[in-house]
Amino acid sequence: MGNQADRSAGEAAPAKNGALITTSGLVKQFPTGGYLFTALNGINLLIDRGEFTGLVGPSGSGKTTLLNIIGALDYPSSGSAVVLGSDTKHLNHKQSARLRNHHIGFIFQTYNLLPVYTVYENVEFPLLLLGMEADRRRRAVTQALEWVGLTDRAQQRPAQLSGGESQRVAVARAMVKKPEIVLADEPTANLDAENSHNILRMMVELNTELETTFIFATHDEKVIRYLRRRITLRDGRVVEDREMEPDYTT
Amino acid sequence: MIRFLLKGLIRDRHRSLFPVMVVTVGVTVAILMQTFMHGVMDDMVRSNAKLDTGHLKVTTLGYREIARQMPNDLSISGIDRFLRGLETDYPRLEWTTRIKFGGILDIPDEAGETRSQGPAIGLAIDLLSEKTREIKRLQLAEALVRGRLPADAGEVLISDEFAHRLGAEIGETATLITSTAQGGMAVHNFVIAGTVRFGMAALDRNTVIADITDMQYVLDMEGSASEVLGFFPNLVYDDRQAEEIVREFNDRHSGGGEDDFLPVMQTLRMQNNLGEYLDLAAFRVAIILVTFFAVMSIVLWNAGLMAGIRRYGEIGVRLAIGESKHQVYWRLLAESFLVGLTGSAIGTALGLAVSYYMQEVGIDISGMLQGSSILMGNIMRAHITPASYYLGFIPGLAATFFGSAVSGIGIFRRQTAQLFKELEA
Numbered sequence: 001m002g003n004q005a006d007r008s009a010g011e012a013a014p015a016k017n018g019a020l021i022t023t024s025g026l027v028k029q030f031p032t033g034g035y036l037f038t039a040l041n042g043i044n045l046l047i048d049r050g051e052f053t054g055l056v057g058p059s060g061s062g063k064t065t066l067l068n069i070i071g072a073l074d075y076p077s078s079g080s081a082v083v084l085g086s087d088t089k090h091l092n093h094k095q096s097a098r099l100r101n102h103h104i105g106f107i108f109q110t111y112n113l114l115p116v117y118t119v120y121e122n123v124e125f126p127l128l129l130l131g132m133e134a135d136r137r138r139r140a141v142t143q144a145l146e147w148v149g150l151t152d153r154a155q156q157r158p159a160q161l162s163g164g165e166s167q168r169v170a171v172a173r174a175m176v177k178k179p180e181i182v183l184a185d186e187p188t189a190n191l192d193a194e195n196s197h198n199i200l201r202m203m204v205e206l207n208t209e210l211e212t213t214f215i216f217a218t219h220d221e222k223v224i225r226y227l228r229r230r231i232t233l234r235d236g237r238v239v240e241d242r243e244m245e246p247d248y249t250t
Numbered sequence: 251m252i253r254f255l256l257k258g259l260i261r262d263r264h265r266s267l268f269p270v271m272v273v274t275v276g277v278t279v280a281i282l283m284q285t286f287m288h289g290v291m292d293d294m295v296r297s298n299a300k301l302d303t304g305h306l307k308v309t310t311l312g313y314r315e316i317a318r319q320m321p322n323d324l325s326i327s328g329i330d331r332f333l334r335g336l337e338t339d340y341p342r343l344e345w346t347t348r349i350k351f352g353g354i355l356d357i358p359d360e361a362g363e364t365r366s367q368g369p370a371i372g373l374a375i376d377l378l379s380e381k382t383r384e385i386k387r388l389q390l391a392e393a394l395v396r397g398r399l400p401a402d403a404g405e406v407l408i409s410d411e412f413a414h415r416l417g418a419e420i421g422e423t424a425t426l427i428t429s430t431a432q433g434g435m436a437v438h439n440f441v442i443a444g445t446v447r448f449g450m451a452a453l454d455r456n457t458v459i460a461d462i463t464d465m466q467y468v469l470d471m472e473g474s475a476s477e478v479l480g481f482f483p484n485l486v487y488d489d490r491q492a493e494e495i496v497r498e499f500n501d502r503h504s505g506g507g508e509d510d511f512l513p514v515m516q517t518l519r520m521q522n523n524l525g526e527y528l529d530l531a532a533f534r535v536a537i538i539l540v541t542f543f544a545v546m547s548i549v550l551w552n553a554g555l556m557a558g559i560r561r562y563g564e565i566g567v568r569l570a571i572g573e574s575k576h577q578v579y580w581r582l583l584a585e586s587f588l589v590g591l592t593g594s595a596i597g598t599a600l601g602l603a604v605s606y607y608m609q610e611v612g613i614d615i616s617g618m619l620q621g622s623s624i625l626m627g628n629i630m631r632a633h634i635t636p637a638s639y640y641l642g643f644i645p646g647l648a649a650t651f652f653g654s655a656v657s658g659i660g661i662f663r664r665q666t667a668q669l670f671k672e673l674e675a
Contacts, residue, residue, distance in 0.1 A: 093576075097575075097577070100572040116258050121257065
């Protein structure tokens with residue numbers, strides 16, 4: 001595992017192909033039992049297009065909170081988080097939903113597929129929200145299923161799939177609209193080693209092919225080996241931000 | 251997106267089957283209640299109108315006050331002229347004269363001695379004149395069980411049950427022992443032409459139906475009748491018009507006077523507490539519908555809450571994928587609209603089908619009416635009205651929508667920021 005180009009903790013990283021995400025002095029506090037708990041404390045980050053980045057750290061370090069703010073699911077208490085030119089602090093519910101709908105894909109630890117719909121329909125759903133016409137939708141879904149190698153399972157229901165297959169559907173659902181950013185929270189936590197590597201290899205391919213920016217919240221070593229940049233959080237602060245040489249060997 | 255919603259609804263039985271069943275059952279019950287209430291009240295009103303109250307009834311003021319005692323001494327005299335006046339003033343209505351009387355019907359043996367006898371309630375109607383519509387109005391031909399309708403003076407019909415009890419046969423003599431309008435004793439021999447059954451316990455017990463001319467003679471009431479009944483065309487009661495006619499007639503004829511022999515007119519609603527019955531029935535239907543709406547709303551609200559809890563993950567994913575809270579909420583409402591529409595349509599169809607069956611076949615309640623003096627049919631029937639088509643449908647749809655609207659508010663209270671944590675839980 002390589003670990004070159006150590007970036008100083010808390011400083012924004014330089015842009016390569018144009019910054020997709022910029023956080024400046026990002027603070028997030030939650031009221032807890034009469035006092036304010038600081039989940040994020042002065043985060044300065046710059047994430048570029050096409051990065052394959054991980055937010056790494058123990059539980060409670062602020063990984064998920066940061067992912068929430070980048071995904072416009074939450075607002076900073078102070079500081080700013082600018083995602084694709086939009087300061088999430090100033091977005092209302094509708095604008096946040098629109099940002100997620102058009103530009104961000106989510107992958108969850110527990111797949112969270114819609115159980116009553118088929119694999120095809122699960123992948124199609126984000127495109128329906130975009131109001132895409134039927135022909136384009138069909139082509140996009142077919143392509144997404146080809147990416148994850150599940151064209152033959154298109155008419156299956158989630159209950160009929162294995163864990164690995166379910167997560168591949170989740171990846172296809174996140175990628176089908178070709179978003180600029182994919183946020184993945186512990187995507188391999190429920191998968192065995194082989195499935196984890198298959199999923200991660202697939203993500204790397206999509207990242208390379210489509211230049212989609214992948215941001216992981218993880219403490220799984222299997223994921224960390226695939227990262228090209230590792231941002232380590234501890235107690236709401238960035239303690240390490242370094243580029244890495246990914247290790248794709250299983 | 252509509253197709254997508256439909257697929258979800260059809261495949262997820264928790265989301266569709268249970269709420270649709272609740273709405274279907276609710277709407278069916280509401281329609282059945284409405285048609286039954288309407289059927290029973292309609293039957294009661296129609297029976298009362300035909301046999302007792304008319305749509306309008308003219309009596310003297312004194313007769314009206316103690317009508318239950320059948321005070322024929324307070325009848326309307328000069329009845330032919332009076333009747334012509336009514337026919338001239340209100341030509342749309344059919345007017346007819348009647349006399350009610352009581353007495354004892356005695357069946358003699360060959361020696362002329364009493365073989366059997368029993369108390370009788372009598373109704374004298376126009377049975378024999380050429381222009382009479384009473385036979386058709388009272389459906390006497392349909393009610394005939396044995397014998398034939400009276401064709402000559404001195405012939406009567408008696409209720410079949412009464413005839414059996416007295417052991418009276420067709421063609422036998424029946425002696426009516428009664429009192430004249432002036433209080434004297436009257437005894438008159440009639441021939442039993444036929445027996446009738448109306449399907450109404452109160453009438454079938456001991457009724458005698460005689461021609462009014464015969465009874466005017468027997469009761470010493472020539473030129474008089476105790477009641478004049480008016481009927482709207484096709485026997486369809488029009489309360490508003492009836493009230494207008496009553497107001498106009500009473501202003502002209504009685505005008506607040508207190509003379510016992512002043513003619514006074516009443517609408518159907520003013521007699522036998524029918525107005526109260528009708529109002530009570532309407533109130534009950536309203537109560538049923540409001541209760542139905544409230545109960546269904548609460549049930550569907552809770553069903554919505556349960557579904558919301560069950561679909562918490564799904565809604566979370568949809569929010570994360572980029573559906574706004576408004577979109578999720580409106581789509582839940584769209585789902586509930588589809589559920590309400592389906593349930594209400596099935597419930598209405600089912601309710602109307604069962605009501606139709608009950609309208610044609612009905613339920614025999616004769617056992618419950620033994621000894622009853624209420625003029626209502628022994629068969630309780632539903633009656634489908636135009637309102638039956640929407641009185642269940644609209645509340646069914648509205649309750650589903652309302653239940654979902656209330657339960658769906660939780661979506662707006664949800665902290666989007668908790669999504670990842672919730673979805674990983």
